[in-house]
Amino acid sequence: MSNPSQDAIIELHLEATAPAKAHSQPELESLVVHLFDQLQDRLASYVLAFGLPLHDAEDIVQETFLSLFHHLDRGRPRWNLQGWLFRVAHNLALKRRRAIRTIATDVDHDEIVAKHPDPAYNAEQHVAFTQTQERLRAVFEALPELDQRCLTLRAEGLKYREIARILGISLGAVSLSLSRSLAKMSRATGGE
Amino acid sequence: MWSSRAHPPDEQLLSYADRELSPRRSAAIREHLGECKSCQARIAQLQGVLGDFVSLHEESLQSLPKFGPGSRLALKTRLANAERPASYQRLQAFTMPRQFAAACVALLIVAGSLWTMRNVSQRLQSPSVASREASGLPEKLLTPGVASAVSVENLCSNSNAENDPPLSSALEQAVFKEYGLPASSKDHYRVDYLISPSLGGTDDIQNLWPEPYALTSWDSRVKDELEDRLHALVCEGKLPLETAQKELAADWIAAYKKHFNTDTPLSNAARLFSPVRLEVVGTKGAGV
Numbered sequence: 001m002s003n004p005s006q007d008a009i010i011e012l013h014l015e016a017t018a019p020a021k022a023h024s025q026p027e028l029e030s031l032v033v034h035l036f037d038q039l040q041d042r043l044a045s046y047v048l049a050f051g052l053p054l055h056d057a058e059d060i061v062q063e064t065f066l067s068l069f070h071h072l073d074r075g076r077p078r079w080n081l082q083g084w085l086f087r088v089a090h091n092l093a094l095k096r097r098r099a100i101r102t103i104a105t106d107v108d109h110d111e112i113v114a115k116h117p118d119p120a121y122n123a124e125q126h127v128a129f130t131q132t133q134e135r136l137r138a139v140f141e142a143l144p145e146l147d148q149r150c151l152t153l154r155a156e157g158l159k160y161r162e163i164a165r166i167l168g169i170s171l172g173a174v175s176l177s178l179s180r181s182l183a184k185m186s187r188a189t190g191g192e
Numbered sequence: 193m194w195s196s197r198a199h200p201p202d203e204q205l206l207s208y209a210d211r212e213l214s215p216r217r218s219a220a221i222r223e224h225l226g227e228c229k230s231c232q233a234r235i236a237q238l239q240g241v242l243g244d245f246v247s248l249h250e251e252s253l254q255s256l257p258k259f260g261p262g263s264r265l266a267l268k269t270r271l272a273n274a275e276r277p278a279s280y281q282r283l284q285a286f287t288m289p290r291q292f293a294a295a296c297v298a299l300l301i302v303a304g305s306l307w308t309m310r311n312v313s314q315r316l317q318s319p320s321v322a323s324r325e326a327s328g329l330p331e332k333l334l335t336p337g338v339a340s341a342v343s344v345e346n347l348c349s350n351s352n353a354e355n356d357p358p359l360s361s362a363l364e365q366a367v368f369k370e371y372g373l374p375a376s377s378k379d380h381y382r383v384d385y386l387i388s389p390s391l392g393g394t395d396d397i398q399n400l401w402p403e404p405y406a407l408t409s410w411d412s413r414v415k416d417e418l419e420d421r422l423h424a425l426v427c428e429g430k431l432p433l434e435t436a437q438k439e440l441a442a443d444w445i446a447a448y449k450k451h452f453n454t455d456t457p458l459s460n461a462a463r464l465f466s467p468v469r470l471e472v473v474g475t476k477g478a479g480v
Contacts, residue, residue, distance in 0.1 A: 044259065
């Protein structure tokens with residue numbers, strides 16, 4: 001209906017006015033803090049599972065939300081912020097873990113660190129888990145790290161496409177990983 | 193595709209339950225499930241253990257050490273001190289092309305396209321993009337909702353009906369244009385039906401709008417759950433079709449709150465156990 005040059009004019013006009021309306025500092029700040037309130041526990045849990053110490057995890061979560069602020073401030077797309085946050089946290093956690101590894105002298109430290117997380121946070125209040133839940137946990141902890149990540153992100157409600165992007169694997173690999181993990185859990189809790 | 197001798201593997205069953213399959217493959221699975229009790233049982237089993245795991249995950253979050261209010265305060269401080277070079281540049285740029293922009297508006301008035309004017313004035317008068325998108329609702333004047341006169345029998349008997357038949361690229365682009373979004377928005381927004389086809393909605397442009405994800409928890413997945421619930425109620429004769437259509441068109445979030453009796457979208461665990469999920473083992477078409 002409208003010709004291309006009119007579209008360009010509309011877009012230019014919108015560019016000029018959008019920042020003043022959509023990106024005021026207090027608005028953005030309160031949005032980021034609001035998302036922090038909603039998601040910091042989940043992101044922290046995800047990052048801690050990489051085997052990082054508590055203070056590193058806290059650091060990473062802060063960095064993630066600070067990145068979010070800048071991401072939104074630059075007018076970047078607001079689609080799928082949940083997936084975006086997990087993706088950033090995931091990459092920061094990987095980087096931090098590798099940095100810790102190079103400080104320690106062990107060669108392939110990643111898996112080991114992941115399987116023996118900082119005991120400091122295990123010493124917190126213990127929620128009473130049922131026998132079924134304990135079995136599920138045992139199966140989960142025996143899973144390869146990738147499968148653990150996959151299942152966790154699915155539990156967070158992310159779509160397969162988002163999970164694939166975060167973990168750098170294909171869509172098929174995601175559905176395969178999930179179904180395999182769930183089949184194992186099903187066997188362990190008396191199913192099949 | 194599937195038969196009494198060729199059953200879908202776990203991977204397909206799970207993908208189907210998670211609504212991750214294409215419409216064609218979904219239809220094939222749904223058809224097979226209608227006739228295969230063992231696959232019905234298997235899918236329920238997989239969903240059950242997934243639900244158990246999700247509950248476990250949620251409970252585990254409780255046993256985590258919390259960072260404490262200091263963390264939140266630290267973030268606020270860092271945000272307040274955050275450098276914003278980009279916006280400073282934008283503010284300066286704002287004053288420069290202002291005259292240019294004014295000239296452009298004059299051009300538009302001269303050009304006199306009523307449709308164009310409506311879009312520009314919508315943009316200027318409507319609340320900021322952020323709050324509109326954060327509301328999870330479409331622009332009323334652009335997307336009032338359109339439904340065709342289809343019978344309840346038709347809607348409820350078609351077992352292969354999908355909530356969201358794919359839209360043509362041209363149509364998606366038209367929606368983006370209407371909302372003043374660039375063409376590249378295809379990667380960043382999902383063009384959704386306001387009144388879903390499962391309730392008689394059409395692909396008229398006035399029934400479509402671009403939905404960004406996760407700026408709000410009222411996203412398209414939550415709306416899908418509402419559509420399933422409304423479809424079930426209509427097919428059971430508990431809700432008139434017109435009412436369902438009106439509820440979707442007027443304020444789908446209010447409708448969700450009412451029908452699920454909640455103020456916030458149901459958590460994953462609650463959603464997994466909500467009755468609409470059981471439709472995969474039910475009979476063709478109608479929900480539970």
